[in-house]
Amino acid sequence: MAADIATQLAVERLLARYVASIDEDRLEEWPDYFLEECRYQIISSENYAQGLPIGVFFANTRGMLRDRVSALRQANVYEAQRYRHLVSSTLILGERDGIVTAQSNYLVVRIMHDGATALFSTGRYLDRVRLKGPEPLFAEKLVVFDSRRIDTLLAIPL
Amino acid sequence: MRNTLDLAWPREGLTRVPYPVYSRADVYDEERRRIFQGPVWSFLCLEAELPAPGDYRASFVGDVPVIVARDLDGSLAAFENRCAHRGALLCFKRAGHGREISCVYHNWTYDLRGNLTGVTFQRGINRKGGMPPEFNRADHALRRLRVESFAGIVFGTFSDAAPPLELYLGPEIARRIRRVLKKAVRVLGYNNQILPNNWKVYVENNKDSYHASLLHAFFTTFRVNRLSQEGGIIVDDSGGHHVSYSKRASDKPSAEYDAAHLRANREDYRLADPSILAGIDEFGDGISLQILTVFPAFVLQQIQNSLALRQIVPRGVGETELLWTYIGFEDDDEEMLMIRQKQSNLVGPGGYISMEDGAVGGFIQRALPGAEHDASIVQMGGDAVGSQDTRATETAVRGFWQVYRRHMGI
Numbered sequence: 049m050a051a052d053i054a055t056q057l058a059v060e061r062l063l064a065r066y067v068a069s070i071d072e073d074r075l076e077e078w079p080d081y082f083l084e085e086c087r088y089q090i091i092s093s094e095n096y097a098q099g100l101p102i103g104v105f106f107a108n109t110r111g112m113l114r115d116r117v118s119a120l121r122q123a124n125v126y127e128a129q130r131y132r133h134l135v136s137s138t139l140i141l142g143e144r145d146g147i148v149t150a151q152s153n154y155l156v157v158r159i160m161h162d163g164a165t166a167l168f169s170t171g172r173y174l175d176r177v178r179l180k181g182p183e184p185l186f187a188e189k190l191v192v193f194d195s196r197r198i199d200t201l202l203a204i205p206l
Numbered sequence: 207m208r209n210t211l212d213l214a215w216p217r218e219g220l221t222r223v224p225y226p227v228y229s230r231a232d233v234y235d236e237e238r239r240r241i242f243q244g245p246v247w248s249f250l251c252l253e254a255e256l257p258a259p260g261d262y263r264a265s266f267v268g269d270v271p272v273i274v275a276r277d278l279d280g281s282l283a284a285f286e287n288r289c290a291h292r293g294a295l296l297c298f299k300r301a302g303h304g305r306e307i308s309c310v311y312h313n314w315t316y317d318l319r320g321n322l323t324g325v326t327f328q329r330g331i332n333r334k335g336g337m338p339p340e341f342n343r344a345d346h347a348l349r350r351l352r353v354e355s356f357a358g359i360v361f362g363t364f365s366d367a368a369p370p371l372e373l374y375l376g377p378e379i380a381r382r383i384r385r386v387l388k389k390a391v392r393v394l395g396y397n398n399q400i401l402p403n404n405w406k407v408y409v410e411n412n413k414d415s416y417h418a419s420l421l422h423a424f425f426t427t428f429r430v431n432r433l434s435q436e437g438g439i440i441v442d443d444s445g446g447h448h449v450s451y452s453k454r455a456s457d458k459p460s461a462e463y464d465a466a467h468l469r470a471n472r473e474d475y476r477l478a479d480p481s482i483l484a485g486i487d488e489f490g491d492g493i494s495l496q497i498l499t500v501f502p503a504f505v506l507q508q509i510q511n512s513l514a515l516r517q518i519v520p521r522g523v524g525e526t527e528l529l530w531t532y533i534g535f536e537d538d539d540e541e542m543l544m545i546r547q548k549q550s551n552l553v554g555p556g557g558y559i560s561m562e563d564g565a566v567g568g569f570i571q572r573a574l575p576g577a578e579h580d581a582s583i584v585q586m587g588g589d590a591v592g593s594q595d596t597r598a599t600e601t602a603v604r605g606f607w608q609v610y611r612r613h614m615g616i
Contacts, residue, residue, distance in 0.1 A: 090556065094300075095395045102395030102532040104556040106547050111479030116551075118478075123423040125562045197398045197527070201564035202556035 052140070059150045059177055060138050062184045067133035067154075070205060075120065078205060079113035083178060086110060087188040090206055093171060096192045104202055116205065126203040128161035131168070133206075147187055148177045154191075156206055158199075169193050169206055211236055213616050220604040221585040225577035228404040228570070233614075234523040241502050241613045242268025245367040247374050249504035249517050250274040250284055250353070250360045252531065254391045255301070262318065263301040266519045267362060268503070272351060273297050274360055275318040278305065282355060284362040285320030285348040320348035356380065357387040359506075359515070375500065376442040382449045382498055385489060386508050390536040394546060397530040399555040403567030405503060405520040406610075408528065411563050412497055412505050412516075413606055415439055415450040415597035416586050421566060424558040437495075438595040445591040445605030446501030452597065454494035454510075482548045485510035499602070501609050509559070511542070512549035524571055530554055 062081065069077040082088060091103025107113050120126075138152040151174050158168035171193035177184050191206045211233060216222035227233050242248065248267040251274050255263055262275035264287055271287035273296060287296050289309040296307050296316065306323060308315040315324035322343040330336025351362035354371035357380075361371055372380055401408055411417070419426040437452030477483070485494070488511060498506040503518035517529040530553075534546050553560045584607070587599025591608050594601050 091395070092397065100393065100395040101543060101547050102550045104397060104554055105551055107551075108548075109479045109481075111477075112482065112548075112551075114478040115482070119424055119558050124558065125421065125423070126565050197400050198555040199400050200402055200568060201399070201561040203561055 055140055055143065055148055055179065056138065058179055058184050059140060059148060059175070062177060062186075063135050063138065063152060063173070063175075066186075067135055071131050071133055073130065075117045075204070078117060079110045082110050082113060082186045082189070084110045086113075086186060087190075088113060088186070088205075089189075090191040090193065090202070092196050093192050093194050094196060096190070104198070105205070113205075120203055124203060126201055129204065130159045131204055131206075132157045132159065135173070146178060146180050148175075148179055150175045150177060154206070166199065167195070168199065169202075170195050171206075211614065211616055215611065215616055216581045218581075219589065220591065220607050221583065221589045222581040223584055223607060224581045225574055228407060229523060229574045229578075231523050234404075234520065236614060237520070238268050238270065240615070241610070242270060243364040244613050245363070245365040245369075246502055246613070247354070247361040247363050247368055247371050247500070248502070249500070249515065250351075250362045252391060252393065252515070252533070253282075253355055253358045253360055254393060254533075256282070256360070258303070260303050260305060260318065261301070262297065262303070262307065264295075264297045264299065266517070267351070267364065269520045269522075270364075271295060272362065273307065273320075274353070274362065275307075277318040282353045282360055283319045284351040284353045284360075285316075288348070289314055290322055290346040290348060291325075316348060320350055322346045322348075357383050358391050359383070359387065361500075375447065376444070378440050379442050379447045379449065379498065379500065382440070382451075382496065383506060385491075386496065386498075386506060386513060388489070391533050392536050392538065394532040394534050394543075395530075395550070396532070397554050399528040399530065399564060400521070401526040401528055401564055401567050402524065403526060403571035404523060405518050405526040406606075407567045407570050408518055408526055408563070409499065409503060409606060410603050411567065412499050413448050413450075413602035414600060415497075415602070416600055417566075418450075418597070421562045422559040424552075437597055438593065439597055439599060439602055440593045441591055441602050441605045444501070444609055446609035447499055448602035448605060449496060449498045450597060450602065451493050451496045453492045482551060483510070485545055485549060486542075488542075499606075501606065507553065509552055510549050511545045512552055513546070514550075514553055526567075528555075 066081045088107045089103050090105045095103055134155045136153050138150055141149040151172055154173055156169040159165045174190040174192060175186060176188040178187050250265045251263050256276040259276050259278045259280055262273050265272050265274050272284050273287045274284040277283050289296055291312055291314050294309055294311045296309050306315045306317055313326040317323050328337045351364055353362045356371050435452040440449040494510050496508040505516035507514045513533045515531040519527040521527050532550055552558050584600045584603050587594055587601050591601055591605040
């Protein structure tokens with residue numbers, strides 16, 4: 049039981065730190081929550097359920113995540129905006145070879161620079177987390193969104 | 207056609223677009239009637255999405271809901287997605303399968319060609335109620351569309367006056383569609399994006415090759431697209447369809463680019479993982495970018511190995527839904543699939559080189575108040591409509607308005 053609680057806390061703490069980095073516009077930290085060889089994808093629940101491979105964003109290296117951040121900082125044009133993530137109902141689904149499988153609900157409110165605030169995305173995080181090492185890291189993070197209609201654009205990662 | 211809209215076009219002609227076309231509800235209603243239900247062909251779906259007899263999908267012609275189906279004999283049909291009884295949507299999911307389609311409200315049933323095949327309790331219950339004897343189901347078929355398929359893409363039209371599809375496309379556009387859809391297609395994913403602007407703003411955006419390397423900095427920095435690359439614009443004889451294309455690795459030094467100090471031209475920006483740009487020349491002609499539009503509201507995109515169809519669905523005068531369908535080919539191997547998966551990051555609602563299009567349309571829509579008597583300028587490359595061997599032009603945008611005005615009678 050103590051081990052279960054420790055795992056639960058470790059995953060929840062990783063998620064809390066992850067969303068804080070995004071919500072507080074410390075995007076440069078975002079790739080550091082992943083292993084060098086990793087998988088991150090934002091995909092609709094419809095595509096995911098049908099086994100379709102393409103979603104909104106895909107990365108299989110930490111470098112691709114860094115490139116996302118540098119593109120957002122230096123290349124892409126979008127109106128200034130912030131997210132507020134609410135993550136809840138984290139379930140530990142299993143553990144094998146030091147990798148924990150977990151799922152959580154998320155809800156993201158988007159706040160535009162002019163104060164306009166709207167529910168932007170809601171769905172599930174399907175995570176595979178490597179616990180050993182100085183800090184837990186994502187080996188895989190699938191952001192499976194229920195809210196299929198994306199308003200205007202999706203710039204900042206979920 | 208008689209002009210029922212009180213809307214005067216500026217005397218400059220095609221080089222000006224009066225702003226009220228993006229904001230007036232009466233214009234929007236007339237577009238539904240004269241354009242989307244007029245003599246044009248609209249994208250409905252891919253044949254690959256209706257592989258088996260009995261498969262059907264919900265789609266749109268403009269904002270008119272339709273169903274496109276593969277009938278039990280294998281032929282394609284399309285009809286309005288609206289029950290003849292009380293007008294409810296028949297197919298409210300994205301897709302379905304069956305021998306017939308029934309309305310959830312009162313269980314009226316239709317075959318896969320839109321014929322009314324069943325009226326529940328038509329004869330009443332215990333000889334009470336029911337439809338009068340003169341009610342004839344054959345009089346209440348759903349409004350049918352003409353359907354034709356080209357290179358695996360299913361198009362439909364409400365109009366008897368539309369020419370056959372291939373004639374409508376013209377030889378050059380047809381050839382450029384076949385160039386991409388050269389073999390059996392496989393759907394790799396979908397996305398829906400809500401654009402905060404009139405549908406025509408997004409259509410123009412696709413036809414506007416001038417903006418591509420200026421707004422989309424990601425593109426330019428990695429030389430995926432600069433206007434100094436070899437390429438050009440093909441506008442079909444009608445003016446309504448276009449192809450914009452460019453070749454990779456054909457960038458010539460350009461004094462204009464160096465002098466323009468473009469925001470989109472950063473020398474210091476390098477990718478940590480450049481594998482996203484490691485595509486292959488799968489069409490064997492060196493063309494790394496081809497954006498193709500079919501009037502009024504369909505886009506076929508090839509950006510390196512990212513292939514997608516974009517269906518533009520008006521959702522009221524100031525909102526548009528963009529339906530993305532990403533495709534590959536049946537014989538793609540794992541490596542090819544990975545290339546397409548990575549390059550899908552370039553496009554879509556969060557794409558490196560397309561997210562700005564979602565934003566900029568809203569900038570136009572939000573600036574409309576006060577512009578009721580003003581017009582935008584579409585004069586790059588002159589005032590004519592036609593193919594040009596440069597992309598520093600707005601010829602394809604003028605072509606759209608040429609055809610638009612003819613349909614609308616303004």
